[in-house]
Amino acid sequence: MPNEPRLPRTTAPLILVGLMAASLFxxxxxxxxxxxxxxxIRADLHLSATAYGALAAGFYFxxxxxxxxxxxxxxxxxxxxxxxxxALLWSVSTLLTGLIDSFAGLVVLRMMLGIGESVxxxxxxxxxxxxxxxxxxxxxxxxxxxxxxxxxxxxxLIGGLMMARWGWRATFVLFGAVSLLxxxxxxxxxxxxxxxxxHQPDPAIPLRRILGRRGLWGASLGHFAGNWNWYFxxxxxxxxxEMQRGxxxxxxxxxxxxxxxxxxxxxxxxxxxxxxxxxxxxxxSLTLKLPLAAAHVAGLVCMLAMPVMPIRACIALLxxxxxxxxxxxxxxxxxxxxxxxxxxxxxxxGIQNMMGNLPGIIGVxxxxxxxxxxxxxxxxxxxxxxxxxxxxxxxxxxxxxxxEPIDWQAA
Numbered sequence: 001m002p003n004e005p006r007l008p009r010t011t012a013p014l015i016l017v018g019l020m021a022a023s024l025f026x027x028x029x030x031x032x033x034x035x036x037x038x039x040x041i042r043a044d045l046h047l048s049a050t051a052y053g054a055l056a057a058g059f060y061f062x063x064x065x066x067x068x069x070x071x072x073x074x075x076x077x078x079x080x081x082x083x084x085x086x087a088l089l090w091s092v093s094t095l096l097t098g099l100i101d102s103f104a105g106l107v108v109l110r111m112m113l114g115i116g117e118s119v120x121x122x123x124x125x126x127x128x129x130x131x132x133x134x135x136x137x138x139x140x141x142x143x144x145x146x147x148x149x150x151x152x153x154x155x156x157l158i159g160g161l162m163m164a165r166w167g168w169r170a171t172f173v174l175f176g177a178v179s180l181l182x183x184x185x186x187x188x189x190x191x192x193x194x195x196x197x198x199h200q201p202d203p204a205i206p207l208r209r210i211l212g213r214r215g216l217w218g219a220s221l222g223h224f225a226g227n228w229n230w231y232f233x234x235x236x237x238x239x240x241x242e243m244q245r246g247x248x249x250x251x252x253x254x255x256x257x258x259x260x261x262x263x264x265x266x267x268x269x270x271x272x273x274x275x276x277x278x279x280x281x282x283x284x285s286l287t288l289k290l291p292l293a294a295a296h297v298a299g300l301v302c303m304l305a306m307p308v309m310p311i312r313a314c315i316a317l318l319x320x321x322x323x324x325x326x327x328x329x330x331x332x333x334x335x336x337x338x339x340x341x342x343x344x345x346x347x348x349x350g351i352q353n354m355m356g357n358l359p360g361i362i363g364v365x366x367x368x369x370x371x372x373x374x375x376x377x378x379x380x381x382x383x384x385x386x387x388x389x390x391x392x393x394x395x396x397x398x399x400x401x402x403x404e405p406i407d408w409q410a411a
Contacts, residue, residue: 011189013132017140019186020124021147023087026179027117028151029159030094031059033175034110036159037168038239039249044168045103049376053368056235058107060360062114067357071122071350079123079346080191086123087183089116095176098169120148121333121353126346129337131191135279137337141330142271146264149326152234153260160238160253205344205408214401215339216348221395222292223332223356228363228388229299230325232381235364236371237318240378245311255315259322266326274330284338284403288331289396291324296392298324303386307379332356339406359388 034041034056042052073082093113100106124144132140155175162171210216238256241247247255270291277287302321306314333349340348367381374380 010131010191013136013140016127016131016189016191017143019182019189020083020127021143023083023182023186024120024124024144024148025151025154026087026182027090027120028148029155030090030175030179031113031117032152032155032234033094033097033159033168033172034059035235035238036156036253037163037171038235039242040163040168045106047103049368049371050365051103051368052239053235053365055103055106055110056368057361057365059110059114060231060357060364062111063118064114064354064357064361066115066118067122067350067354068347069350070119071347074119074122074126074346074350078191079127080186080189082119083123084183084186086116086119087179087186089113091116091176091179091182093176094179095173098172098176122346122350125333125337125349126342127191128333129340129345130342134338135275137334138274138278138330139271141334141337142268142274144333145267145271145326145329149267149329150261150264153257153264156238156260157253157257160249160257164249164253205347207347209408210340210344210348210351213339213348213406214399215335215403215406216351218395218398218400219332219335220352220355221399222392223352223395224358225296225388225390225392225395226292226299226325226328226332227356228359229303229321229385231357231360231364232303232367232385233318236367236378236381243376244378255318259315259318262319263322263326263329266323267329270327271330274334284334288335288403289400291328292331292396293393295321295324295328296389296396299392300386300389303382303389307377307382335400335403338403341405341408343408344406363388 038052041047042049047055070082070086090113093109093116097106097109097113100109128137128140128144159171159175162174238252241252241255242249274287278284298321302317305317309317336348336352337345363385366384370381370384371378
């Protein structure tokens with residue numbers, strides 16, 4: 001019928017998820033470069049461990065406290081536009097980092113990086129909740145998880161080798177320039193991404209109703225504990241291996257990137273497995289909570305053992321921890337996508353991710369203070385990271401209720 005209006009074609013979920021995974025890959029490569037080049041940057045700028053911790057915390061301060069605005073912007077303007085603008089900002093910030101000479105300038109650029117990267121999980125969660133079938137949600141999150149978990153692996157390996165040869169400045173400039181290329185294919189996608197706030201002054205689901213959900217706070221506490229360990233490893237493991245265990249930059253890059261690769265592959269497998277077992281009738285609560293609890297137990301053992309056991313045993317435990325952590329990763333965002341649904345997923349994830357990233361401010365900065373206070377020893381910081389896992393078990397198992405869609409009309 002020639003006079004019948006044509007509906008706009010939307011990009012296939014496979015392509016959408018692939019491009020979003022690529023954006024998270026770039027996101028984590030760019031944010032992880034600071035840790036990879038920590039020894040060089042500290043020597044070049046004459047930074048103490050406390051100053052380095054403050055530099056790292058600057059990113060997480062901006063990243064965490066921009067989560068709520070990022071969720072609101074995603075609801076108002078849609079995930080495609082907001083993710084594209086964020087990617088532009090974080091790519092330019094990475095590029096400029098290699099050109100800055102002052103500590104204050106680096107702090108500003110790290111905060112700009114945090115503002116840009118703050119949109120990543122709110123936008124991807126909104127797009128997945130609205131554009132990916134429920135039966136494929138686990139795999140979608142597994143692919144996304146693979147993207148952001150393999151980012152540190154590739155970034156540490158490639159970035160470490162590049163920094164060993166050309167220095168940290170050239171590496172930042174090149175990585176920032178390459179990151180900009182992602183915007184080309186993203187500009188061409190079409191998304192079923194409703195933005196109801198364009199047509200009404202208030203969101204369909206008031207923020208206070210989201211804040212009143214017990215599930216939000218259980219997931220936020222679990223996310224907080226999981227990220228305390230993850231960001232401590234991400235921020236300090238490369239420096240620990242080089243400065244405490246005598247590894248060269250190339251040796252460090254090989255070990256750390258290998259551990260991150262195990263993490264990423266486990267996330268990809270977990271996403272596929274979650275869809276399979278839930279599709280066969282397994283409870284989403286059991287399917288998602290069990291690997292989260294197992295990851296915290298593994299994290300507790302690994303963190304407590306790392307400063308006292310022989311290095312080979314430490315590396316083996318690190319790989320075991322990364323395996324369990326990767327297998328739990330898709331659950332972090334499947335839970336809010338299932339419970340909150342398309343109408344509230346962006347803002348739920350914004351709140352959860354804000355709480356989950358406070359360790360990037362508190363933990364990363366406090367770890368630097370502890371290391372300086374211990375005359376360069378990392379033991380106390382590792383012990384604290386291990387004990388925080390108890391909070392994760394409380395959040396995911398004790399506070400988070402049954403994982404099922406919330407009826408917002410009846411809530």
